[in-house]
Amino acid sequence: MPGAIDLPLVRTLPVQGRDHATLLQELEALRVADADWRDGRVFSLVYDPGHAHEAFLQEAHSRYFCENGLNPMAFKSLHRMETDVVRMVGALLHGDAETCGTMTSGGTESILLAVKTARDRARRLHPWNQRPEIILPTTAHVAFDKAADAFGLRIRRARLMPDMRVDVRHVKRLINRHTVLLVASAPQYPHGVVDPVADVAKLAQSHKIPMHVDACVGGLILPFIERLGRPVPLWDFRVPGVTSISADLHKYGYTAKGASVLLHRSKDYLQDQIFIATDWPGGVYASPTLPGTRPGGTIAAAWAGMQALGEDGYLALARQTLAAADALRAGIAGIDGLRLLSPDNMPIVTWTSAAPDIDVYAVADQLEARGWHIDRQQDPPSVHLTVMAGHERIAPAYLQDLREAVQFVRAHPGAKSQGNAAMYGMMAKVPFRGMIKKTVRDLYLELYGPEGGKSQGDPAPPDGFVGKMLAQHGEKIDRALDAYQHLRARLMGRN
Numbered sequence: 001m002p003g004a005i006d007l008p009l010v011r012t013l014p015v016q017g018r019d020h021a022t023l024l025q026e027l028e029a030l031r032v033a034d035a036d037w038r039d040g041r042v043f044s045l046v047y048d049p050g051h052a053h054e055a056f057l058q059e060a061h062s063r064y065f066c067e068n069g070l071n072p073m074a075f076k077s078l079h080r081m082e083t084d085v086v087r088m089v090g091a092l093l094h095g096d097a098e099t100c101g102t103m104t105s106g107g108t109e110s111i112l113l114a115v116k117t118a119r120d121r122a123r124r125l126h127p128w129n130q131r132p133e134i135i136l137p138t139t140a141h142v143a144f145d146k147a148a149d150a151f152g153l154r155i156r157r158a159r160l161m162p163d164m165r166v167d168v169r170h171v172k173r174l175i176n177r178h179t180v181l182l183v184a185s186a187p188q189y190p191h192g193v194v195d196p197v198a199d200v201a202k203l204a205q206s207h208k209i210p211m212h213v214d215a216c217v218g219g220l221i222l223p224f225i226e227r228l229g230r231p232v233p234l235w236d237f238r239v240p241g242v243t244s245i246s247a248d249l250h251k252y253g254y255t256a257k258g259a260s261v262l263l264h265r266s267k268d269y270l271q272d273q274i275f276i277a278t279d280w281p282g283g284v285y286a287s288p289t290l291p292g293t294r295p296g297g298t299i300a301a302a303w304a305g306m307q308a309l310g311e312d313g314y315l316a317l318a319r320q321t322l323a324a325a326d327a328l329r330a331g332i333a334g335i336d337g338l339r340l341l342s343p344d345n346m347p348i349v350t351w352t353s354a355a356p357d358i359d360v361y362a363v364a365d366q367l368e369a370r371g372w373h374i375d376r377q378q379d380p381p382s383v384h385l386t387v388m389a390g391h392e393r394i395a396p397a398y399l400q401d402l403r404e405a406v407q408f409v410r411a412h413p414g415a416k417s418q419g420n421a422a423m424y425g426m427m428a429k430v431p432f433r434g435m436i437k438k439t440v441r442d443l444y445l446e447l448y449g450p451e452g453g454k455s456q457g458d459p460a461p462p463d464g465f466v467g468k469m470l471a472q473h474g475e476k477i478d479r480a481l482d483a484y485q486h487l488r489a490r491l492m493g494r495n
């Protein structure tokens with residue numbers, strides 16, 4: 001397990017500059033508390049491209065380390081590379097000669113821009129619409145919430161069907177004269193499910209509403225999964241009615257961090273993405289994306305990295321990824337008491353409990369104790385694995401540890417009321433979401449407030465209301481929350 005950082009805090013600039021060698025050593029020493037993704041025990045955050053490709057990306061990145069993509073006239077190289085990258089992704093996603101777009105810094109920025117674009121298009125075409133709304137599947141990424149929050153739109157969340165795909169009939173019911181965008185995911189993050197894009201797109205077309213497909217996860221792998229002969233529902237520009245797509249390069253594109261693409265079906269949609277200020281004393285200013293300065297390195301690394309892999313490289317990575325995901329799925333399906341929530345043929349594997357004596361969060365704690373970095377999810381409690389090519393070699397070890405963890409939890413019914421399991425259990429179930437929000441805000445204030453960085457290990461568990469209640473009444477609270485959840489599920493017709 002990671003240790004604690006053993007370096008003095010730096011709170012002011014050193015009076016005299018320090019020597020490079022020591023600083024480089026310290027950079028390495030700082031890693032001590034990090035998740036060790038190189039051993040494959042981390043399932044998201046880092047998409048390991050393998051040593052050789054990583055070294056190549058670093059080389060390409062460093063060649064354009066100083067250049068700035070803000071001004072396409074000043075750095076024509078970056079502009080050229082960006083349009084090449086956009087065209088490569090557009091071709092993969094079956095765009096045509098009209099397809100266009102920009103690179104962005106990541107999935108969140110692509111989504112923020114997609115929402116802003118829809119809002120501004122509605123402002124231009126329907127200026128009477130003062131209360132723009134977007135309709136999202138319950139499982140759509142929270143970046144849409146962030147976007148709605150930032151750009152002043154209202155969100156309407158559409159329910160899911162039992163297979164976790166968005167319920168199109170509910171989407172239909174939510175459409176009204178304020179709707180400016182429909183959204184579907186390919187696939188959504190929590191369970192790796194592709195929404196019924198074609199059906200949502202039909203609604204979008206018939207109501208003349210733009211539709212965005214969030215393929216931040218799937219954009220650079222689903223085309224290759226399809227080419228491997230696995231069934232993938234249509235989700236890209238082949239579907240009439242899809243007007244924009246976000247596809248992350250720094251995920252399954254295996255390029256350097258800070259790279260995604262937002263594609264539009266045509267310039268008619270792209271126009272509302274572009275920000276232009278004409279009256280600033282600093283000059284006329286235009287920018288197609290959210291940041292001003294745009295690092296040249298990520299653009300260069302994407303341009304070079306995608307071509308270095310080529311179709312055959314991406315196919316090989318997709319093949320390996322599916323082999324790892326298939327092995328994990330088969331192993332998990334064979335563990336008594338667990339159930340898969342994720343479908344076949346996808347790179348995401350999500351499991352949940354199928355037995356009352358198996359608490360997902362207690363199993364997660366046991367896996368963590370065995371050195372795995374765990375993504376815990378809620379509603380229903382589940383564990384998420386974004387599977388990558390490199391996971392092929394660790395799948396047997398994961399399954400072995402998972403079996404042992406499940407056995408342990410079966411044999412120790414108290415495990416769910418202890419440690420992280422108790423906290424995650426409560427966070428997932430407690431009906432007072434404002435209380436959870438406050439607890440999490442407090443945690444972030446601790447991380448980023450004036451005292452931020454002082455704690456060298458993991459942040460302390462919340463010592464506010466939630467922490468105190470847990471310490472004093474852990475098991476009772478858990479039972480009460482279980483009863484509440486059960487009742488809620490019955491009232492909503494889910495049980």
Ligand SMILES: Cc1ncc(COP(=O)(O)O)c(C=O)c1O
Pocket residue numbers: 106107108109111141143185187188189214215216217248
């Ligand atoms: C489906 C989906 N969309 C958007 C995002 C946001 O991407 P980023 O973290 O690059 O901003 C993610 C991140 O995991 C995602 O899974």
